Amino acid sequence: MVKDQEFLETKASYCLGLAKKLGATDSSVIVKNSISETVNFRNKKLDESNRSDDLGISITTYIGKKKSSISSSNLLNDNLNILIEKCIETTKNTPEDEFNSLPDRDLFAKEVKDLNLYDVTHIENNQKIDYLKKLEAAASNDKKIVNTESSFTQNKSNFVLANSEGFCDGYKTSSFTASSVTVAKDEKSMERDYEYSSKCFLKDLDDADELGKLAANQTIRKLSPKKIGSEKIAIIFDKRIAKGVLSTFANAISSSAISRGTSFLKDKVNQKIFSDKINVFDKPDMLKGLGSRNFDSEGVKTDTLKLVDHGILKHYLIDTYNGKKLNLKSNGRCGGTSNLYFENGNISFKDLLNSNSKSLYITETIGHGSNIVTGDYSVGATGFLIENGEFKYPINEITIAGNFKDMFQNITLANDLEFKYATNSPTMLIEGMVVAGK
Amino acid sequence: MSNFFEKSDLSRKEAESIISDTLQKCDDGELYLENSKSESILLDDNKIKNSSYNSDLGFGFRAISDEVVAYSHSNEISKNSLKQSSENLKSTLKSVKGTYNHEIAKSNKKYYDNINPIEQKSLNEKIKILNDVNDYLRSKGDKVKQVTANFLGEQKSVEIIRSGGETLSDVRPLVRFNVSVMVEKDGRKETGVYGVGGRQSYDSYLKDENWKSVCDEALRIASVNLESKPAPAGEMKVVLGPGWPAILIHEAVGHGLEGDFNRKKTSAFHNLMGQKVASEGVTIIDDGTIDNRRGSLTIDDEGTPTEKTVLIENGILKNFMQDRLNARLMKARSTGSGRRENYRHIVLPRMRNTMMLSGKQTQEEMIKAVDKGIFAVSFGGGQVDITSGKFVFNCTEAYEIVNGKIGSPIKGATLIGDGPSILKEVSMVGNDMMMDPGIGTCGKAGQGVPVGVAQPSILINKMTVGGTKL
Numbered sequence: 001m002v003k004d005q006e007f008l009e010t011k012a013s014y015c016l017g018l019a020k021k022l023g024a025t026d027s028s029v030i031v032k033n034s035i036s037e038t039v040n041f042r043n044k045k046l047d048e049s050n051r052s053d054d055l056g057i058s059i060t061t062y063i064g065k066k067k068s069s070i071s072s073s074n075l076l077n078d079n080l081n082i083l084i085e086k087c088i089e090t091t092k093n094t095p096e097d098e099f100n101s102l103p104d105r106d107l108f109a110k111e112v113k114d115l116n117l118y119d120v121t122h123i124e125n126n127q128k129i130d131y132l133k134k135l136e137a138a139a140s141n142d143k144k145i146v147n148t149e150s151s152f153t154q155n156k157s158n159f160v161l162a163n164s165e166g167f168c169d170g171y172k173t174s175s176f177t178a179s180s181v182t183v184a185k186d187e188k189s190m191e192r193d194y195e196y197s198s199k200c201f202l203k204d205l206d207d208a209d210e211l212g213k214l215a216a217n218q219t220i221r222k223l224s225p226k227k228i229g230s231e232k233i234a235i236i237f238d239k240r241i242a243k244g245v246l247s248t249f250a251n252a253i254s255s256s257a258i259s260r261g262t263s264f265l266k267d268k269v270n271q272k273i274f275s276d277k278i279n280v281f282d283k284p285d286m287l288k289g290l291g292s293r294n295f296d297s298e299g300v301k302t303d304t305l306k307l308v309d310h311g312i313l314k315h316y317l318i319d320t321y322n323g324k325k326l327n328l329k330s331n332g333r334c335g336g337t338s339n340l341y342f343e344n345g346n347i348s349f350k351d352l353l354n355s356n357s358k359s360l361y362i363t364e365t366i367g368h369g370s371n372i373v374t375g376d377y378s379v380g381a382t383g384f385l386i387e388n389g390e391f392k393y394p395i396n397e398i399t400i401a402g403n404f405k406d407m408f409q410n411i412t413l414a415n416d417l418e419f420k421y422a423t424n425s426p427t428m429l430i431e432g433m434v435v436a437g438k
Numbered sequence: 439m440s441n442f443f444e445k446s447d448l449s450r451k452e453a454e455s456i457i458s459d460t461l462q463k464c465d466d467g468e469l470y471l472e473n474s475k476s477e478s479i480l481l482d483d484n485k486i487k488n489s490s491y492n493s494d495l496g497f498g499f500r501a502i503s504d505e506v507v508a509y510s511h512s513n514e515i516s517k518n519s520l521k522q523s524s525e526n527l528k529s530t531l532k533s534v535k536g537t538y539n540h541e542i543a544k545s546n547k548k549y550y551d552n553i554n555p556i557e558q559k560s561l562n563e564k565i566k567i568l569n570d571v572n573d574y575l576r577s578k579g580d581k582v583k584q585v586t587a588n589f590l591g592e593q594k595s596v597e598i599i600r601s602g603g604e605t606l607s608d609v610r611p612l613v614r615f616n617v618s619v620m621v622e623k624d625g626r627k628e629t630g631v632y633g634v635g636g637r638q639s640y641d642s643y644l645k646d647e648n649w650k651s652v653c654d655e656a657l658r659i660a661s662v663n664l665e666s667k668p669a670p671a672g673e674m675k676v677v678l679g680p681g682w683p684a685i686l687i688h689e690a691v692g693h694g695l696e697g698d699f700n701r702k703k704t705s706a707f708h709n710l711m712g713q714k715v716a717s718e719g720v721t722i723i724d725d726g727t728i729d730n731r732r733g734s735l736t737i738d739d740e741g742t743p744t745e746k747t748v749l750i751e752n753g754i755l756k757n758f759m760q761d762r763l764n765a766r767l768m769k770a771r772s773t774g775s776g777r778r779e780n781y782r783h784i785v786l787p788r789m790r791n792t793m794m795l796s797g798k799q800t801q802e803e804m805i806k807a808v809d810k811g812i813f814a815v816s817f818g819g820g821q822v823d824i825t826s827g828k829f830v831f832n833c834t835e836a837y838e839i840v841n842g843k844i845g846s847p848i849k850g851a852t853l854i855g856d857g858p859s860i861l862k863e864v865s866m867v868g869n870d871m872m873m874d875p876g877i878g879t880c881g882k883a884g885q886g887v888p889v890g891v892a893q894p895s896i897l898i899n900k901m902t903v904g905g906t907k908l
Binding site: 042045046047048049050051052053054055056068069070071072073074075076078079083086087090093094095097125146147149183189190191192225229230231232259260261262364366367368369371373374376378379380382396397398399400401402403434435436437438 | 483486492493494505506507509511512519523529561562565626627628671704784825850854904
């Protein structure tokens with residue numbers, strides 16, 4: 001069983017008390033417990049089981065404008081005494097920073113809504129095994145599939161965040177995740193792909209059979225890929241890649257990148273950075289949302305933000321420290337976004353495929369090719385050539401490149417948004433990118 | 439060394455008996471105990487932004503029967519907790535009928551000293567160096583707009599207790615010092631990053647104001663990039679500089695030669711043992727035994743002493759990298775490559791210091807041999823798709839080559855290639871092998887471990903450069 005609120009609160013208040021006694025003018029603490037149980041299958045047989053029980057604490061102490069932090073997985077009071085003493089000592093020796101402080105008192109979350117993030121259901125390993133058997137049977141049905149690796153994880157977590165301003169709250173969350181990675185082979189090639197489902201509630205998880213079939217089909221269609229020539233071409237990002245564009249956007253509007261001047265979106269608030277039709281939301285209070293939260297990692301309340309309104313940037317993602325530096329109030333985004341998504345566009349997936357006589361449909365990118373300082377983007381990619389709305393043949397060993405400043409202005413979205421991850425996008429068309437191949 | 443049972447209600451003897459009882463009739467397994475202390479001190483935007491200290495303690499208990507691995511870990515080293523883990527392992531491995539393999543290689547060699555780098559330098563000294571770095575770089579002119587510098591230090595004590603009570607232990611220091619600088623000219627911003635590190639004290643890397651050379655290198659890269667033009671797009675010849683660009687070797691062939699992917703036949707190399715996979719003159723080794731290097735280990739995370747493993751010798755595939763599990767199932771021997779990020783993770787076969795050895799040519803000869811291509815000097819990160827063999831890495835410093843001469847710097851671009859065929863496209867191997875500066879972290883299955891790379895300059899006949907200029 002994951003540790004209860006009382007245990008976590010007792011540890012938290014012990015730390016706050018000791019920090020105060022040792023000379024901290026302010027302090028904050030997070031205590032967390034997370035228990036995961038995973039079963040892995042390979043080629044229809046049990047391959048691995050893994051149980052992890054993680055307990056962790058992190059404490060930040062302030063002496064005036066000086067700040068330092070410690071973290072540990074050992075919650076015995078003996079150890080906490082030593083660490084907090086060390087933390088206070090380090091704080092004393094760390095230079096002052098005028099922007100260091102806890103959040104303003106009026107910004108703390110006051111009511112904690114039940115967002116339906118915890119499922120009490122416990123799934124035993126033999127039930128996980130049943131699910132995986134079904135999944136792997138479906139995944140390995142086609143004889144082109146030569147290897148399957150599937151996994152089922154149940155996670156239950158609980159945490160308490162407390163600080164010397166009197167904030168003390170936390171709640172349990174759960175997740176159930178199933179995934180399948182398949183390898184397909186023909187005379188010319190060997191390819192890998194996957195499918196995945198993650199939900200707060202067990203009953204919402206995708207059907208094992210469907211998940212397995214999807215994984216297999218997505219892999220088999222990649223076989224015998226071709227390489228194409230270098231050219232300027234319309235790119236369509238599958239939803240699982242399109243969400244990455246949104247993540248880069250979120251990184252570029254984080255108040256730390258803005259205050260340090262290391263973002264291509266600095267000073268762009270109230271300017272048009274996307275095409276007219278684009279709206280971006282960050283909505284923390286979605287029921288059962290994979291990114292849902294009641295408050296951010298400093299305890300600041302989080303409201304829904306319309307980050308982009310008809311192409312115009314409206315907000316940065318602001319935490320306390322960088323907010324003070326930028327002279328802006330925290331909007332509860334310490335630790336990043338919650339449920340971040342592009343609003344649906346107004347054309348169907350089919351029409352999106354048809355909007356150019358020739359385009360590239362990208363299902364996977366590799367490499368770390370997003371530079372938020374310059375906005376430059378260049379990654380390796382795998383996908384399909386689309387002609388007149390039809391998938392023609394698989395493509396690999398190409399790169400796609402552009403600059404986000406231009407890419408954002410040339411986005412068209414389909415109307416097929418679904419909430420599969422914490423960050424989600426409909427299928428995305430971007431005109432004018434460069435593909436390098438032969 | 440840590441005494442893991444000092445403050446526990448669990449005695450070493452009791453632990454040994456639970457281990458032996460649990461692993462009875464299993465083929466392999468062990469209790470892995472770990473105590474790590476780490477620090478991070480960060481200067482950013484003219485201020486000390488963060489000073490933090492982490493102390494982590496826990497165990498991971500593993501039982502293996504045939505191909506099945508059962509694993510359980512916890513932060514609490516107690517009788518109750520170990521018993522619970524034992525029950526969990528037994529419930530996975532319901533009917534075991536193996537014979538425990540007691541055999542494990544022994545060595546007295548050590549590749550780093552038993553030190554705690556965090557305690558060897560006071561916080562005030564570290565803060566002073568970071569402030570000096572900031573002042574030094576900002577004194578280099580108005581174009582310097584942002585400076586970030588940090589220290590990362592760690593001491594990790596590990597102990598491995600095997601069935602029957604055999605105990606192996608290691609204390610591993612690790613430090614890293616990093617500088618990142620952003621420059622701006624005419625509204626254009628570029629960054630340069632450089633760092634040094636390994637398994638020694640901070641002072642081994644920073645003495646005699648050596649930190650200045652780290653700053654100079656970061657600033658030089660940033661300044662070069664200010665003048666960069668859009669990179670070309672398409673297939674062309676590529677000359678790689680020595681040292682860190684060897685992450686190409688790491689991505690292109692290293693991962694594909696790890697035992698697990700080959701046992702599962704999901705690596706593009708699984709059926710190529712003994713065959714020619716690289717041009718003549720190409721020899722690649724993976725070496726855990728180089729003193730004080732970031733990727734070196736006295737013993738791996740299963741207790742096997744590390745070694746120098748020849749992967750490719752003069753173009754021929756000779757060995758895979760193995761941990762105990764994959765070695766047993768492939769009827770090979772462990773190469774001391776069993777590694778894990780920490781006690782939360784299972785062991786996987788991983789790289790240590792992966793190196794392509796020197797050949798005979800010079801870098802000048804390579805540049806001269808290229809009509810149209812690029813010269814790549816430094817990289818950010820890389821990634822590989824093991825199954826298709828396609829890999830990428832991102833240039834952070836590169837130049838165009840026109841008619842045998844180095845031309846203008848070009849913008850960061852991704853290079854993409856095919857692992858199993860790229861080494862056959864190597865047409866010249868330089869005489870200038872160099873180790874990387876000690877900054878690499880390799881990710882696999884969600885686990886990051888410190889690694890090293892090395893190579894001489896090489897000329898590759900054909901790679902796809904992912905620029906924007908057609």
